[in-house]
Amino acid sequence: MEERAPAIVTLTTDFGLQDSYAGQLRGAVLKGCPSATVVDLTHGVPPWDVVTAAVTIRTSFRFFPAGSVHVVVVDPGVGSRRPILAASGSGHLFVAPDNGILSLLVVDGKLDTVHRVAHPDFTPTTASPTFHGRDLMAPVAAALAAGRPLADLGPEVDPAELTMEIVPASVHGDNCLLGQVQRIDHFGNVRTTIRTGLFDPPRFAWAEINGHRVERLHRTYTEAPAGALLALVDSSGYLEIAANQANAAEQLGCRPGDPVTVHLTRA
Template sequence: MSRIVTLTTDFGLEDEYVGVMKGVILTRAPEATIIDLSHGIERQNIHQAAALISSAYRFFPAKTIHLVVVDPGVGSSRKLILLLADGHLFMAPDNGVLGPLLEPEHFQAAYEVQCEQYYLQPVSPTFHGRDILAPVAAHLAAGLDPAAVGPALSLQALTIPARPALKIDRRQLTIRGEITGKDHFGNLQTNIEAGSLNALYGEKISSLRVLVRGETIIGIQGAYAHKDPGEILAILSSRGVLEIAVNQGNAAMFLDAGTGDKVTVKMPKR
């Protein structure tokens, strides 16, 4: 039975890295279906990758294998892990990139990847995605029991990173968050979730003020086209978070903004 393997990396597409990972997988699991989720993650941006994979995996069938390689600590003592969560399999470095899935309601099991018999030899200290994660993912796609990859890990043994700062002041009706990344269009993703906005403001979101990089944006729009071309706007993205965008433009360039920049949402003064 063919299994789906998704790939999420910060490799870009200029070099051979993504292609050779696919070659390694297909050599060992020729019936696997490989799906590129993204190779445009900002370099070493663990939070952006975490937001992407935690949003995207639910659109795939159960037992899909999700391979995430955003690995600033490659070659160090950090672990490589296989996580079973919500009926899916996730392979990644244990650096917090799977943080949103490390909650009791999602977690099923986890294993440290130590099955050297499945590695591509010799293992490069700079490319564990190719030499360890890809071949092990291929064997999983071909039917390997997840428990065979290595010793079991408890939820408490896994790395849960400090999440981007989010402060909700219910008395002042203010939410303070930050930008976690940008997409291909220059739209800026934040860590302010739609649920937090709805819980604090209800139906008043159309009159909110969003402050970012000295710009004040009035209201949260229902569609990009609700603003004229070239105008900046705030919108709830398809990922379910507050997004800063420019209709038919590039918000990251317009604001000279990027990961870590602060975003404030508040009610207007009466």
């Protein structure tokens, strides 16, 4: 019989690295499945930022081998009665609280099956009410990595019934898109909620954010002069406002949630 390859378990959290929380999460996965390969996708999601967590897993899971288990712990409702979910789709497995983290995968049609974790093996009374990631979600991920069937974990639920707190960019008329600042990365690049699937890139005229007008869609950062603002499509297919070798967010004075308007030329 062909030997099963060790499973990959990815971790996405808002824990940061200055405390031991990320390490404890890794340890809990390895305790349940010592053969797993644990990959820290990121522990730098801004605290309680479910939107960034949802976008991170939406844009990242496909770069891992099929069969990978993806754990996303950004859980402002930890200790409450919100369910913990285990899902499958696109050849991958996902474990996360039901707080909107999986909503973009639902919107994209990437989830086939979703189960609410209810099996006594994964709902111990000894679990810390402040660390469900370590005590509940990590053991679920370890069990899936070890080959336990998804159906063992609890009842199946309709993906359409999951919490859907992520508001996608919306189309307003033929020549205007309204979105918002989704996140600001380490370089000060401003990712928006506007995906290029919403418009034909050659029709891009300008983007407006906090009173600043950014014209023309570029392919690379270096197409603009050093320090100048520019718009481009980032590596995940989102409209990004950046500055060549400079911090665009500081120039724009923006933060997540600020409105972004894209104007298009007439078709």
